Amino acid sequence: MQDLLYFSQQLINGLTIGSAYALIAIGYTMVYGIIGMINFAHGEIYMIGAYTALIAITGLTALGLAWLPLILVVALLCAMLVSSSMGWAVERVAYRPVRGRHRLIPLISAIGMSIFLQNYVHLAQGSRNVGFPALIEGGFNFGSDGNFQMSLSYMQITIFVTTLICMTALSLFISRSRTGRACRAVSQDLGMASLLGIDTNRIISATFIIGAALAAVAGLLLGMYYGSIDPLFGFIAGLKAFTAAVLGGIGSIPGAMLGGLILGVAESMTSGYLSGEYKDVVSFGLLILILLFKPTGLLGKPEVEKI
Amino acid sequence: MTTSLKKLVTAVSASVALMGAGHAAADIQIGIAGPMTGPVAQYGDMQFSGARMAIEQINANGGVMGEKLVAVEYDDVCDPKQAVTVANRLVNDGVRYVIGHLCSSSTQPASDIYEDEGILMVTPASTSPEITERGYELIFRTIGLDSMQGPVAGNYIASQSPKRVAVIHDKQQYGEGIATAVRDTLKDKGIEIAMFEGVTAGDKDFSSLVTKLKQADVDYVYFGGYHPELGLILRQARQANLDAKFMGPEGVGNKDINTIAGEAAEGLLVTLPPSFDEKAENQSLVQAFEAKGEDPSGPFVLTSYAAVQLVADGIEAAESTDPFDVAAALRSGSFETPIGTVQYDKAGDMKSFEFVVYEWHSDGSKTPVN
Known part of the structure; x- marks a missing residue:
């Protein structure tokens, strides 16, 4: 029983x-789905979201606000706003000028952005x-x-419920809204979508903004759950989330959800039954195994080479 | 064009060389190497504050053999790789005395370079026994060893006759070293060790560990490591209603643990060097710190002060600025410092150093136990 x-x-x-x-x-997988690049600065966007939320909470408490739900909602909105603008700006400054070049170039630009934001x-x-x-x-x-x-x-409970709400909202947005439909079109074929009159630059910006907003939500939630934040904590969280995205199938939104949950459970079971020392070994070992045996991930579709 | 450039380069390098030479002739440079930034920067603050004060006061009293001490400060972020870079920079800068480093894992690799290059090092904070185990001639410390601190903690826990104890560490040289010393002491006393395991430094999620501690039904948890991890463990343990007493080494004993753990820090046990700032003979020094708006109560402030003072006293005793002569003088003499009378053994460790068990409070204050 015990x-x-x-x-x-x-x-x-x-x-x-x-x-x-x-x-x-979600942020990794949506960006990859649409422009095929890995946004390594995404972990930093999450960290900035957590810092913004903390600053907002401290400010509101100092102003004498005591009603908790209001504090949380305002902090969440601030964090989402700042992170989204950051996500948008990062794309404009570091990725758009190098889009369409060799795959390595945006990747290096992303790593540079990540180091810059951390140090900032x-x-x-x-x-x-x-x-x-x-x-x-x-x-x-x-x-x-x-x-x-x-x-x-x-x-x-707050973390479960908020995640559930965000995921449902995102799925509805992608499947029902006009912009969501455009997102799907752009991810299927960027060139064709733009020929058909979809403003692809706007859609790509929207993807970064949505991913960053969700990362900000995670920043606030995990900041409160863990109890402390530091400028480096986005890096490892980013790597874990990237692993989750690859595990579920990069480019697939349900895949990211499934991958995240599997990774989280794998980590806690490793700490629980083996030792906390092996937690990262297991999560990154899982990444290697998936890349070796099922590179498309659990829910990813095999990529058809477009000619 | 090329020749004028060459001339310019020669002129610049000559003037730099001259400046360097002029500098070295007039002053004795004291390198201070420790974390100014990074997760344990608050310990660095203690170190820099103590060392600066010592240099200031020694200079005010006429310097060492008529020469002024000059502080040269380096940031190692408490990162072993960075510490090696810092050590090499010190060598290039011609510094011959170093106060530092702070974290044992930084001191260890840096001390290899200092010993090779003939630089005298006094660490005010690194407690890992391995640092002075290698028969080095120029490596000293103004703090005790984990092999002294571990048994103090272990004996205290054993005296409370616990049912089961968990020993956790952060897998770093300092944390794991001291955790091992505590575990061995407890084992010798016949106390049951329910678990001995590591966590990753920098990790934030300890919910699985806390659940494990709950199931193991421990009444004491010893953590070898620094405050960022223990602060979170305390807080997450409180959230999960884990009812156990926590204890840690001096690496967790600073006020930052309160900003992380909040109320959960109340009742934490910490082994620390005795509060040198409360000794009667140090009161004028304490006032000097307070006049500068600095806090002398941190565990490494006065050990750093003493480290600088020992270098100065060593130079005067040796009547030479050669680090090897100074090292010999330090080994043979007996020196009065704010941390008491210091005498060194052959390895470079103090012949006696005492650790005391304190109870930490949620407002950042501490009271001695026993």
Whole structure:
């Protein structure tokens, strides 16, 4: 009985982290789906989202605002706004001028952007770990056996619910809206879409903006869940989310969700049953295995070479 | 064009060489190498503040053998790779005395270079025993060793007769070293070690670890490492209602743990060097720090002050600025410093150094236990 409870607790832990990974992974997968490049600065966009949210929360609390939902909504909107403008600007400055060149060029530009943003936040915000106030505390305790008690915190529930809302909204947007349809068209064939009168530059900007906004949501959620942020924490989160995107099939949105959840659960089970030391070994080992045996990922479609 | 460029280059390099020479003749350069930026920069602040104060006060009292001390500061970010770069820069800059580095994992590779290049190094903070185990002649410290600190922590935990203890570390030289010392002490006392495992430094999600600690039903958790990780572990353990007492080494004992862990830092046990700033004979020094708006209570402030003072006293005792003579003088003499009377053994360790167990509070203050 205790073993089962332990397993379920680790499953909850893993799904929590996994759903946040999925939110970040969307940014990688959408950009790849449309212009076929890997936006390595995406982890930094997520980190900037977390910093913006923290600044907004601190500012609002200092102004004497005490109603928690309002603080959270305003912080979330600020973070989404700043991250989206950042995502948009990064695309304009670093990717659009080199679009259509050799694949390596945008990739190097992306890595450069990532280093730049990291160091910019280092300078602007200092390099120390800053604590994130615990705004949502407490949770449900249930299923106790012996000395072990399962717990599901309100924060974890908030992460699940927010991720679910974002994912549903995104799916509806992609499948129903005009811009969403244009996104799908551009991802199928950029040249043809532009011949048919779709403003591809606008669609590409929109993709970056959506990806960055979702990363900002993840930044706020994970900042609160973990309890501290620093200028380097976007890098490893970005790599994990990238792994999630590749695992699920890069370019596929449901794939990113599935990949995020699998990765999160794999990590927590490794820490739970093996040792925390092997957590990163397992997640990046998984990436290598997928690249070796199923390069298209779990839900990705094999790419047909367009002639 | 080419010749004028050549002339210019020669002129510039000659004047640079002259400036360098003039500099070296008049002053004694003291390199201070530690983290100015990065996740443990607050310890660097302590180190720089203590060393600067010592240099200032020694100069105000007429310097060393009539010469002024000049601080040359380097940032190693507490990164072993960066520390090697810093050490090489120090060599190029002609510095012959170094106060640093701070993190054991930085001090270790940098000290190889200092020993080879004839530079005297005094670390005010690195506690890993391996640093002085290699028979080096020029490597000293003004702090105790993990092999002293670990048993203090282990004995304290054992004296509380716990049921089961978990020992966690951050897989770095300092953290794992001290965690191993604590585990061995506990084992000798016959205490059951429920788990001994590492976490990745820089990681943020410890929910799985906390769940594991809950299931292992431990009543004491020892963490070998620094505050960014322990702060998060404390906070996430509190969220998950883990009821255990946490303990850590001096690497977790600074006020930044409170900004991360908040209320969860209350009751954390920390082994630290004794509060040198509370000693009666150091009160005028404490006032000097306070007059500058600096806080002398951090664990490495006065050890850094003492490190500079020892270099100065060593030079005077040796009546020579040759690092090898100074090292010999340090080994043979006995020196009065703010951290007490310092005598060195052959390895470069202090003959006696005491660690004390403190209880940390959520407002960043600490009270001695036992």
